[in-house]
Amino acid sequence: MKNLLFIAVVVLLLGAGAYAAFFIAPTDAKQGLIYRILFLHVASAWTGLTAFFISFIANVLYVWRRQPKWDWLGVSAAETGLVFTTVVLVTGPIWAHPVWGIWWTWDARLTSTFVLWLLYVSYLLLRTLIEEPDRRALLSSLFGIFAFVDVPLVFGSIRWWRTQHPQPIIMGEPGSGLDPLMYKVLFFMWFAMLALMTLLLRQRYLLEAMRGDVETMRRQMEVA
Amino acid sequence: MTPQAVCPPTVRFESIDKRYGGLYALRRVSLEVASGECVALAGRNGSGKTTLLRIAAGLVRPSSGKVSFSLAQGREIIAERNAAFVAHATMVYDELTAEENLVLFARLQGVAEPAKRAEELLHEVGLFERRDSLVRTFSRGMRQRVAIARALLLAPGILLLDEPGTGLDPQGIAWLAETVRRMRDAGCTMLMSLHGESEISSLATRALRLDAGAIVADTRTGSSVRSILAFTDA
Amino acid sequence: MSLLSNTTILLGKELRTEFRSRELLTTTIVFILIVLVLFSFTFDPMSDEARRFGSGLLWLAFLFAASLMLQPCFLREQNNDTLSALRLSVSDPFAIFLAKLAANTLFLLLTELLLLPVFAMMYNVPVLPVLHWLVLVFFLGSLGISVAGTALSAISAQARMRELLLPLLLLPLLTPILVASTEVTGALLDRAPYVQWKGIGFLAVFDLVFLTTLWLFGEYLLEE
Numbered sequence: 001m002k003n004l005l006f007i008a009v010v011v012l013l014l015g016a017g018a019y020a021a022f023f024i025a026p027t028d029a030k031q032g033l034i035y036r037i038l039f040l041h042v043a044s045a046w047t048g049l050t051a052f053f054i055s056f057i058a059n060v061l062y063v064w065r066r067q068p069k070w071d072w073l074g075v076s077a078a079e080t081g082l083v084f085t086t087v088v089l090v091t092g093p094i095w096a097h098p099v100w101g102i103w104w105t106w107d108a109r110l111t112s113t114f115v116l117w118l119l120y121v122s123y124l125l126l127r128t129l130i131e132e133p134d135r136r137a138l139l140s141s142l143f144g145i146f147a148f149v150d151v152p153l154v155f156g157s158i159r160w161w162r163t164q165h166p167q168p169i170i171m172g173e174p175g176s177g178l179d180p181l182m183y184k185v186l187f188f189m190w191f192a193m194l195a196l197m198t199l200l201l202r203q204r205y206l207l208e209a210m211r212g213d214v215e216t217m218r219r220q221m222e223v224a
Numbered sequence: 225m226t227p228q229a230v231c232p233p234t235v236r237f238e239s240i241d242k243r244y245g246g247l248y249a250l251r252r253v254s255l256e257v258a259s260g261e262c263v264a265l266a267g268r269n270g271s272g273k274t275t276l277l278r279i280a281a282g283l284v285r286p287s288s289g290k291v292s293f294s295l296a297q298g299r300e301i302i303a304e305r306n307a308a309f310v311a312h313a314t315m316v317y318d319e320l321t322a323e324e325n326l327v328l329f330a331r332l333q334g335v336a337e338p339a340k341r342a343e344e345l346l347h348e349v350g351l352f353e354r355r356d357s358l359v360r361t362f363s364r365g366m367r368q369r370v371a372i373a374r375a376l377l378l379a380p381g382i383l384l385l386d387e388p389g390t391g392l393d394p395q396g397i398a399w400l401a402e403t404v405r406r407m408r409d410a411g412c413t414m415l416m417s418l419h420g421e422s423e424i425s426s427l428a429t430r431a432l433r434l435d436a437g438a439i440v441a442d443t444r445t446g447s448s449v450r451s452i453l454a455f456t457d458a
Numbered sequence: 459m460s461l462l463s464n465t466t467i468l469l470g471k472e473l474r475t476e477f478r479s480r481e482l483l484t485t486t487i488v489f490i491l492i493v494l495v496l497f498s499f500t501f502d503p504m505s506d507e508a509r510r511f512g513s514g515l516l517w518l519a520f521l522f523a524a525s526l527m528l529q530p531c532f533l534r535e536q537n538n539d540t541l542s543a544l545r546l547s548v549s550d551p552f553a554i555f556l557a558k559l560a561a562n563t564l565f566l567l568l569t570e571l572l573l574l575p576v577f578a579m580m581y582n583v584p585v586l587p588v589l590h591w592l593v594l595v596f597f598l599g600s601l602g603i604s605v606a607g608t609a610l611s612a613i614s615a616q617a618r619m620r621e622l623l624l625p626l627l628l629l630p631l632l633t634p635i636l637v638a639s640t641e642v643t644g645a646l647l648d649r650a651p652y653v654q655w656k657g658i659g660f661l662a663v664f665d666l667v668f669l670t671t672l673w674l675f676g677e678y679l680l681e682e
Binding site: 278281314316319329332 | 540544548
Binding site for chain 3: 063119139153154156158161
């Protein structure tokens with residue numbers, strides 16, 4: 001019951017956010033309708049990073065405490081983050097094509113997001129290659145820690161690289177030319193996305209917890 | 225090869241649990257090995273013998289419980305510096321010579337005059353003539369001797385052996401048994417896991433059987449050493 | 459025994475083992491040569507482009523070579539379980555990592571310096587006037603590659619498909635190294651060479667961050 005209520009709340013928030021993005025936010029003079037995808041694109045990026053941060057904390061906690069629940073949280077947050085990051089990578093070209101006429105620009109943020117995406121795909125791949133659950137949890141947590149520590153370095157270095165080799169910037173410099181009302185809509189959209197993230201995270205976590213229990217039972221039966 | 229400590233340490237396992245992903249390798253194992261005792265550990269594969277020894281050696285962290293080592297005067301000492309561990313993997317480098325291996329580990333552990341100590345041990349295990357040969361060229365029996373020499377670099381008071389006779393020919397086993405006997409008679413505390421009866425098992429002053437991670441038989445509580453070891457593969 | 463002395467002793471062992479067989483060094487050098495030659499077919503090596511692309515290709519070659527060279531790092535310690543012997547003998551497990559990463563940095567640096575004259579000839583770039591700066595950027599870059607690579611090699615050694623896994627984990631992680639090193643090297647090989655201090659600073663920061671992370675979490679990488 002509580003679950004249904006929460007889902008309803010999330011749907012409502014997302015609906016409100018979409019409405020705001022289409023009807024409340026002012027029109028951009030130059031780009032017309034397509035710029036509105038910014039609200040989805042940027043909010044997803046921030047949400048993805050939030051999810052990866054949660055994964056990082058879970059990884060550290062697992063290494064420290066060794067309780068399986070931190071591992072479950074770590075993988076759930078990483079997968080959830082990957083979903084939102086994929087949205088960023090897909091909406092980027094969708095925006096770029098009508099505006100620039102090209103599908104991909106090596107925009108600093110988009111490129112960094114791509115590397116981020118690759119890092120967490122590797123994290124998930126690593127997990128499939130280790131069978132023993134405790135080992136898998138420990139080694140993937142350690143990799144997750146190295147990966148997250150790398151994230152600011154990736155973003156920083158690629159942004160610096162862009163100052164040497166200017167590329168088209170998707171959606172404008174952060175903070176340039178965004179109407180205050182647009183900001184409000186963006187933050188609201190982010191809030192809605194965080195609610196969605198929490199929902200996805202929770203579902204995935206419960207699934208992982210069940211998988212963990214099933215696997216333990218299966219291994220116990222094999223031994224007996 | 226005289227053990228360093230005049231009174232070799234007592235080993236105490238307190239309520240040791242070891243879980244691997246929900247499966248128990250060791251279940252609330254409590255055990256005290258008295259100073260100078262030579263204990264044989266019997267049990268099927270997967271009964272927890274290796275795990276117990278590796279916990280004692282400091283290679284594996286127990287999920288709960290602890291291992292402690294104390295001298296007769298009651299002082300606690302640090303495990304890793306005093307427990308020598310011999311497994312059936314040799315734990316020496318194939319690409320280095322016997323002497324280089326021993327000098328390397330001697331220096332790492334802070335042995336005074338590492339070269340001299342290495343030479344001493346090479347003589348003791350009968351490998352002095354082959355000291356400049358790469359371990360890669362050694363037979364299984366010779367590699368086991370290097371392994372034992374490595375373990376004895378610090379003249380330890382405790383010796384942990386994990387199925388040390390695996391892969392050895394009768395000659396090798398005889399040599400090993402002789403070495404174990406000498407260490408035992410010199411008063412070293414010993415804990416060794418074995419598979420069935422052999423020259424080595426007959427040296428034990430006490431025997432234990434592990435099954436599914438728990439101690440199920442102990443000579444201290446009545447069973448005889450022979451009966452414990454005979455049931456190993458049952 | 460102190461961390462420094464243990465590290466020095468182990469470093470001696472790593473160097474002695476490698477110089478006896480030279481297998482890592484020779485295979486790495488040949489691999490980089492192959493990559494450099496193959497790259498020459500993808501653009502006109504005689505044109506001005508060579509100067510611009512050259513540094514990027516060089517670092518790409520180094521990265522690929524390193525991701526192969528670093529695989530045996532912990533794999534060979536599984537032979538005869540020598541890793542356990544090391545763990546029993548050293549007082550601080552970080553010494554094991556320090557020694558290995560120092561050795562790997564030296565091997566990488568050696569192959570890079572040996573190949574530099576070959577590269578200079580093949581792509582007609584002047585390296586002598588900026589040699590000392592090149593050595594600096596090679597060193598900082600190789601150090602970063604080694605720190606991350608040594609850590610990840612400890613992880614991949616415990617998983618399946620380890621030959622493919624290490625490059626998969628390592629290459630995205632090393633993006634900042636590729637970006638910064640290429641920029642600095644490119645600037646040094648330019649018609650009007652100059653020192654990119656920001657890039658060098660970046661490399662130093664990367665090295666420091668990863669060394670610190672390895673120092674904090676290294677012992678867990680070696681756990682059984």
